Amino acid sequence: VRDFVEILVIGDELLSGETCDTNSHWLDGALESIGWQVARHTTVPDHLEAIAAAFEEAARRVPLVISSGGLGPTGDDLTMAGLARAMGVSLYRDQGVLESIRQRFARFQREMTPNNEQQAMIPEGAEVLENQVGTAPGIAARLLGAEVYLLPGVPREVRWLFEHRIRPRIDRQRAAMVRRTLKVIGVGESRLEHEIREVIAAHPAVRWGFRTLGMENHVKLAAPPEAIAALDAAEAAVRATLGPKLYGAGTDTVEQVVGRALRARRETLALAESCTGGLIGKRLTDVPGASAYLLGGVLAYANEVKVGALGVDPQLIERHGAVSGEVAAAMAAGARERLGATWAISATGIAGPDGGSPEKPVGLVYIGRAGPQGAEAKELRLPGDRAAIREITASAALDWLRQELAG
Numbered sequence: 001v002r003d004f005v006e007i008l009v010i011g012d013e014l015l016s017g018e019t020c021d022t023n024s025h026w027l028d029g030a031l032e033s034i035g036w037q038v039a040r041h042t043t044v045p046d047h048l049e050a051i052a053a054a055f056e057e058a059a060r061r062v063p064l065v066i067s068s069g070g071l072g073p074t075g076d077d078l079t080m081a082g083l084a085r086a087m088g089v090s091l092y093r094d095q096g097v098l099e100s101i102r103q104r105f106a107r108f109q110r111e112m113t114p115n116n117e118q119q120a121m122i123p124e125g126a127e128v129l130e131n132q133v134g135t136a137p138g139i140a141a142r143l144l145g146a147e148v149y150l151l152p153g154v155p156r157e158v159r160w161l162f163e164h165r166i167r168p169r170i171d172r173q174r175a176a177m178v179r180r181t182l183k184v185i186g187v188g189e190s191r192l193e194h195e196i197r198e199v200i201a202a203h204p205a206v207r208w209g210f211r212t213l214g215m216e217n218h219v220k221l222a223a224p225p226e227a228i229a230a231l232d233a234a235e236a237a238v239r240a241t242l243g244p245k246l247y248g249a250g251t252d253t254v255e256q257v258v259g260r261a262l263r264a265r266r267e268t269l270a271l272a273e274s275c276t277g278g279l280i281g282k283r284l285t286d287v288p289g290a291s292a293y294l295l296g297g298v299l300a301y302a303n304e305v306k307v308g309a310l311g312v313d314p315q316l317i318e319r320h321g322a323v324s325g326e327v328a329a330a331m332a333a334g335a336r337e338r339l340g341a342t343w344a345i346s347a348t349g350i351a352g353p354d355g356g357s358p359e360k361p362v363g364l365v366y367i368g369r370a371g372p373q374g375a376e377a378k379e380l381r382l383p384g385d386r387a388a389i390r391e392i393t394a395s396a397a398l399d400w401l402r403q404e405l406a407g
């Protein structure tokens, strides 16, 4: 099939829980960005017949096969031999490769051992791709009509060889799919699809996808370059349909969008965090330049701190409990006033696993928002474990502020 590529990663360590296959992940992105669709990943042990069979099977299915691993100097590095077997050729000692290995050892003043010569054993008919960041060269070959590229396992060498030796030969960037991502918070994926169903039906040239990440949902649009007008029209229609529910696009995060809005309005923000334990502050300060709008916050975990540092009325806590809308609003109002900010957001809730009760179960959270117009709170009932509840709470609080700033 045209445009399809398969990735083979070779090494026992990738099948025993020792090493995580990050090379496939990186190659996926690199290939996708130049117009190739990755159709399959195969992980193969350091076993000659298994390697030969994997190359042969992949080359029968797709026109491009890229492998990583098994090009080292030791007895378990069998990728060259496996490819040679699949091609029905033998290995020869490449004098050029041998010389560059010798020079590399000399340059680093290390002594070469006889097994290093294995890295100069190349399948007959294959082409050597010089590697300037390691000893093992890359290889280009043809197998059953497919183009095959061999890369070492070391991630840094994979990236260098791909960028410098392979990408220029296989670049089909002009054919790459054009992609757009539109992002919402707090609208589930089924509701999201339902709300834009007419836009989807009206734009059949666009490939539609949905992705859920905690409280976020992303609509993904993709189209080939010749259908870019349809893609633009579809994106505009989604934006019009979702309106202010949409918080951003592409690589935007809600903390960036909130920061941009505050900066544009020359306003400031304070935080009062209980169940999120500083997570909202962490996420806001992940954005460089956050000091332009974030004043600070109070990590008010204990009731005494809610009262002492934020000025929450102890009677409110007694009457409604620390996890209540009244306390969330008072926390936000207190942070805004004590820190002298334009806006404040707060969170108080039961993140679990303990501390829940029939009236106040795990996942019950209140977020607060205070501004020039006063303070208010919103109740959330969240699914998931402690980590998920905290992350979703932070997203919800940030998005609630974003909506106010946008409106």
Ligand code: AMP
Binding pocket: 009, 010, 011, 013, 014, 019, 020, 021, 022, 023, 024, 068, 069, 070, 071, 072, 077, 152, 153, 154, 155
């Ligand atoms: P090799 O070329 O097979 O000798 O691999 C060299 C080293 O690269 C291995 O010891 C692993 O630490 C690393 N490595 C190999 N394959 C992968 C992979 N698919 N993803 C990430 N690291 C890898």
Ligand code: MG
Binding pocket: 010, 011, 012, 046, 069, 070, 071, 072, 076, 077, 153
């Ligand atoms: Mg290996």
